Amino acid sequence: MRYWQIGSKWSNDSLLEIFKEHGVVFFGSDCKVHGDHTKVKKGDIIFIRKSQTLLAKAIVESEFKEFSHSHPLWDKLKSYQKTMGTNKPVYICYVQIKVLPKDKWVQVYIRNRFTGLGPKSLANLRASGIIN
Numbered sequence: 001m002r003y004w005q006i007g008s009k010w011s012n013d014s015l016l017e018i019f020k021e022h023g024v025v026f027f028g029s030d031c032k033v034h035g036d037h038t039k040v041k042k043g044d045i046i047f048i049r050k051s052q053t054l055l056a057k058a059i060v061e062s063e064f065k066e067f068s069h070s071h072p073l074w075d076k077l078k079s080y081q082k083t084m085g086t087n088k089p090v091y092i093c094y095v096q097i098k099v100l101p102k103d104k105w106v107q108v109y110i111r112n113r114f115t116g117l118g119p120k121s122l123a124n125l126r127a128s129g130i131i132n
Contacts, residue, residue, distance in 0.1 A: 001045065002040070054107075
């Protein structure tokens, strides 16, 4: 199992509610992406953050795929490609999301839209009891 993080605040929009409503996470390929989304597998954990605070934990149910007209959520979510200000690919995967209690929110030391979690962030998660 691998641990990842994804940002949920783009411009002034918070996407956590959209992620929860549809059971997905997504990001744009021209954003600050420092993780290889092709390595994300079913059962991995993606933490969802706002700024530098992890707010939710998501269990991956599918690998990331390019978001396109053939995706079942296209009509509901296509406007977020414009929110990102990009015409480049957006990648999406299905997840089960659990919002963390406020006393379990953890600070991380990254600001990229999508990346793996480093040793310092993983140590904070272990110290908080969120992961073993």
